[in-house]
Amino acid sequence: MLNATQRELLQLISARQGLSRSELALHSGLSKAAISGIIRDMLAAGLLSEAEAMAGNGQGRPSVKLTLRAEAAYFVGISLIAAPASMVLINLSGEIISHCEFPLNNSPQQLVSDIQYSLPRLLERAAISPQQVLGLGVTLSGFIDEHQASCVQSALLGWRNVPLAQLIQQATGIDVFIENDAKALAVSEKLFGHARTLQNFILLSHGDGIGSASFIHGALYRGAHGGAGEIAHCTIEPGGAPCRCGKRGCLDTIASLIALKEQARNQQLNIATLPELERLAINGSTAALDIVHRAGNALGLAIANLIQINDPETVLIAHQPGAFDGLLSTVVRQALESHVLPGFAGKTPLIPFALADNSWAQAAASVAAHRFLIPLS
Ligand SMILES: [Zn+2]
Structure with a gap:
């Protein structure tokens, strides 16, 4: 060691x-x-x-x-963000060299046994021995404690205080770290992606849910309890639509892809994706235009507030393929510029990038690589 x-x-x-x-x-x-x-x-x-x-x-x-040396160490990453669960092996350069999937199960015991079963196969495919694996990261949608060890709460998995790192570590003998989805992605971008040279940046992830994470002075900012960056549940419209978190008018209820599709359904608009909704808006559907504008304004306002609070060098927007290069993106940029102080306007570049199939599992593996390279102080 x-x-x-x-x-x-x-x-x-x-x-x-x-x-x-x-x-x-x-x-x-x-x-x-x-x-x-x-x-x-x-x-x-x-x-x-x-x-x-x-x-x-x-x-x-x-x-x-x-x-x-890329081959100096290997890390396993597991994404529990959507079904099926995905698992990758990365090297020290962040390259995926092997991947597999297994059913997403919300029983921690079943998950641990699925991981125990899949891990040897993942390593065999890449001809890597278990001794070469120096860490395992897991990412999920939820609130992770300050030690990157326990899931404090996950609505998606129905978990409260699940000591997942300990359970997987006991079963595999590998050091395990758990991280929230947006924070894991920010770590991945810092180690291997767009943020390598940045000391202060914010990552916003936009998909079925919305998340954010900040690096401040080169370190991931996790907050006192691990809950920093929960932007999805910032109130954007007081008294607005009920949110799954129990509050009303959260950003998630207005601007997530799930919320956009639900609003479209309520307006009898027959769409399956955001680009389809944007096309309807551009072709003259007032209902579609209102939905995209409301979402874009809410997201732009949220990003403006983040910029105002942290003054980052850059804001990275991780999005689903095709979901941030149309009307929504234009409205977000306009709202952002109109809500930041004039002194900040135009100073903080927005860098959108599309997520690939294995991005979340790769991000999970990056968390383990990050802890290997930079232990928590
Ligand atoms: Zn909420």
Whole structure:
């Protein structure tokens, strides 16, 4: 297992996507001699590789760039966000190298036994031994405690205080971390995606539900109890439609894909997807136009409030394929610009990206990789 210094060096190399020995000495505060010895051991252990020589300043030897070896460690990720449950194996570069599915079951005992059954098959397909797997992450829609260990509450799974990490850890012998869906996705974007170089960003996920997560000064902000970012249940319309959480007028009741489809159904609009609803709006359906406008305004207002509170460098919008490049996206951007202070307007880029089939399971695996690289302080 890695010691604290090795972890710190891996973290520095990972964050900067490669560093020379002298840069490592500079960033870590260790002497060049100490770095040299530690790096020799890490190269021998197969954790690092030496890449191309970096251009020097014309004096002395060119320095060699050290990078993480993708094969140095593997992580398993499991998504319990939708049926069927999906499971992936990623390497230290975040690439999916094996995947499988099993039925989504809300009995924790059944889930653990399904994981126990599927895990050896997942590893066999990639020819990876269990000893090479250094962590397992699980993501679900719900409230996860501050230790990334227990599901405090999940409406989707009908859970309250389920010690899921402990149950899976006992069954598999692997370190297990649980994370809420939007936070897991933010971790994945920070380690492997659009946010690698960002220190302060917000991720908003838009799909059947809505979620958000923030990185502040390079660290995931989880709040005092693990519940930071529950934007879906911010009240946008006081006294509005009842929400599954027990309150009224939450953002979720207006702008989630489920809410959009339900409003369309109530207006006898025959649509199955958001692009179809947008097409009706563009072709002159006032009812469709009202639904998309109301949702876009609510989402834009919520994002404006997030920007106002945190002043991030960027807001990432993770969306279903085709669900954020039409009218809704235009209305969100207009609402956002009209609700932020003039000083903030135009300063915070919105970067939308579409989720793929395995994005959530990959995000779950990223949580385990993140805990491996950057333990909670
Ligand atoms: Zn609610």
